[in-house]
Amino acid sequence: METIDLRKDSVRTLNSTLHGLPADTNKTAWTVTNPDGTHNIAVGLDAEIDVTVKGHSGYYSAGMNQKATVRFEGNVGVGVAENMMSGEVWVTGDASQSAGATAHGGLLVIEGNAAARCGISMKGVDIVVKGSVGHMAAFMGQAGNLVVCGDAGEAFGDSLYEAGLFVRGSVQDLGADCIEKEMRDEHKEILANLLERAGCTHDVSEFRRYGSARKLYNFKVDNASASA
Amino acid sequence: MCGIVGLYLKKPELEDQLGQLFSPMLIGMSERGPDSAGIALYGDPVADGRLKLTLQHPDMDYDWDGVKKALETQSGAAVSVDACDNHRTFDVQGDEETLSQWAEANLPGVTIMSLGQRIVILKEMGTPQEIVDRFDLTNVKGGHAVGHTRMATESAVTTAGSHPFSTGQDLCLVHNGSLSNHNRLREVIERRSSIRFQTENDTEVAAGYLTWKLREGMDLDSALEAALEDLDGFYTFAIGTADGFAALRDPIACKPAVLAETDDWVAMASEFRSLAHLPGVENAKVWEPEPAKIYTWGRAA
Numbered sequence: 001m002e003t004i005d006l007r008k009d010s011v012r013t014l015n016s017t018l019h020g021l022p023a024d025t026n027k028t029a030w031t032v033t034n035p036d037g038t039h040n041i042a043v044g045l046d047a048e049i050d051v052t053v054k055g056h057s058g059y060y061s062a063g064m065n066q067k068a069t070v071r072f073e074g075n076v077g078v079g080v081a082e083n084m085m086s087g088e089v090w091v092t093g094d095a096s097q098s099a100g101a102t103a104h105g106g107l108l109v110i111e112g113n114a115a116a117r118c119g120i121s122m123k124g125v126d127i128v129v130k131g132s133v134g135h136m137a138a139f140m141g142q143a144g145n146l147v148v149c150g151d152a153g154e155a156f157g158d159s160l161y162e163a164g165l166f167v168r169g170s171v172q173d174l175g176a177d178c179i180e181k182e183m184r185d186e187h188k189e190i191l192a193n194l195l196e197r198a199g200c201t202h203d204v205s206e207f208r209r210y211g212s213a214r215k216l217y218n219f220k221v222d223n224a225s226a227s228a
Numbered sequence: 229m230c231g232i233v234g235l236y237l238k239k240p241e242l243e244d245q246l247g248q249l250f251s252p253m254l255i256g257m258s259e260r261g262p263d264s265a266g267i268a269l270y271g272d273p274v275a276d277g278r279l280k281l282t283l284q285h286p287d288m289d290y291d292w293d294g295v296k297k298a299l300e301t302q303s304g305a306a307v308s309v310d311a312c313d314n315h316r317t318f319d320v321q322g323d324e325e326t327l328s329q330w331a332e333a334n335l336p337g338v339t340i341m342s343l344g345q346r347i348v349i350l351k352e353m354g355t356p357q358e359i360v361d362r363f364d365l366t367n368v369k370g371g372h373a374v375g376h377t378r379m380a381t382e383s384a385v386t387t388a389g390s391h392p393f394s395t396g397q398d399l400c401l402v403h404n405g406s407l408s409n410h411n412r413l414r415e416v417i418e419r420r421s422s423i424r425f426q427t428e429n430d431t432e433v434a435a436g437y438l439t440w441k442l443r444e445g446m447d448l449d450s451a452l453e454a455a456l457e458d459l460d461g462f463y464t465f466a467i468g469t470a471d472g473f474a475a476l477r478d479p480i481a482c483k484p485a486v487l488a489e490t491d492d493w494v495a496m497a498s499e500f501r502s503l504a505h506l507p508g509v510e511n512a513k514v515w516e517p518e519p520a521k522i523y524t525w526g527r528a529a
Contacts, residue, residue, distance in 0.1 A: 036500075036501060036504035036505075037499055037502075037504050056504070056514060058499060058500065059499075074514075075500070075514055075515075077484070077500065078484060093514070094514075094515060094516060096484065097516075115481070115516050116480075116481050134481070134518070134519070135481075135519065
């Protein structure tokens with residue numbers, strides 16, 4: 001186990017050390033202590049390593065992640081796992097706004113709540129939030145899945161393209177062109193798999209599925225009235 | 229971008245440590261606001277019928293003795309004075325309206341920073357570290373404080389354009405964000421009240437707005453509810469009150485905020501970085517305030 005203490009070393013030292021690891025490194029387990037809300041912790045990783053951050057972290061935590069598994073034991077600031085490509089990012093506490101923004105792949109698990117704009121412009125990432133999400137979750141989501149075990153705030157799935165949305169609790173209101181959809185077997189399979197990977201014991205029957213009505217994103221003038 | 233911070237001590241025995249705990253909070257927001265910084269400190273109240281009048285003049289050799297004598301003549305009672313760099317806090321007999329009108333009419337070039345039973349506002353251009361050193365903030369005592377580090381966007385970098393802005397009645401406002409309807413609102417407030425603005429700053433308008441609503445008889449909660457309707461733009465506010473502080477984010481919640489609470493204190497900051505040094509923070513309840521929800525601590529009105 002390798003340890004980096006951010007009260008002794010800078011975040012730049014941490015990141016350049018992790019970036020410099022060879023592909024066949026045997027230093028695969030890393031611990032980061034005293035994050036103290038620092039921004040950009042463990043961004044741009046591109047190796048099959050495990051990083052555990054002990055404490056509350058700042059903005060863009062594990063942004064642009066590929067291959068690595070990064071676990072934040074605490075809360076994270078704006079934009080955790082933004083633009084993730086692959087790998088896994090876990091947050092044991094709450095995430096601030098824009099969690100998983102624009103992420104193309106991988107799995108983001110938030111064990112607490114996520115604030116506004118969780119999964120904004122998601123492009124293939126799978127996100128599981130064990131608590132609730134704030135307003136405008138999955139705004140303009142294009143691909144991937146967002147699972148919310150708690151409640152969803154205002155304008156859920158606004159201007160959605162093709163991301164799949166699953167909510168166990170209430171939805172305050174749906175955004176433009178987002179509708180409730182039938183939960184068929186193929187959707188139950190996706191949901192069950194994500195719940196299992198995230199360590200959730202909820203039954204898929206407790207969830208409702210939401211998706212795009214597809215009236216807005218192929219713009220036709222006849223559909224101009226579809227904004228509600 | 230700007231940084232805002234607030235700290236409320238729940239236990240009186242911690243009041244000696246206010247400056248020590250609060251100064252790193254302000255310095256923690258240096259990257260968010262390197263242009264100017266300021267704080268509102270809430271210490272022991274002055275005697276009934278008296279007020280703390282805090283004034284500032286850029287000239288370090290300004291004739292403050294003359295001001296003290298003039299205040300004694302004007303009020304007909306003894307005046308004591310606390311010096312802090314280019315600021316002076318006078319403990320003086322009188323009411324808010326009389327004293328502020330007298331200072332405006334008789335002290336050209338002097339800025340009225342604050343007026344209240346407990347509040348003292350200190351603000352200046354410079355980095356948070358420079359401000360902490362200049363005002364010797366690590367040694368200040370009191371029950372609570374709010375602070376601001378400014379990265380100017382809406383108006384010039386000046387002392388007068390720095391936060392906090394006093395809103396009267398021991399209240400003050402610090403702001404992260406920008407208001408888009410401040411010009412129009414400034415006109416409305418000046419037309420409908422006796423409130424006059426000193427700067428082109430958008431936050432001064434928000435402060436004036438709260439002063440106006442409070443003078444009309446609203447309590448702080450109602451005034452903030454009204455602000456949610458009437459203020460257009462982005463904001464996270466921290467509002468210092470005589471006995472605590474309040475926090476409010478706009479409904480879109482673009483501007484960040486973090487709250488943390490233990491048995492000893494409640495703290496608010498734009499980012500967790502400013503809270504990381506607080507004693508017991510590792511076991512504190514730490515959370516992001518919800519949009520358009522008013523949070524108050526202490527015996528806030």
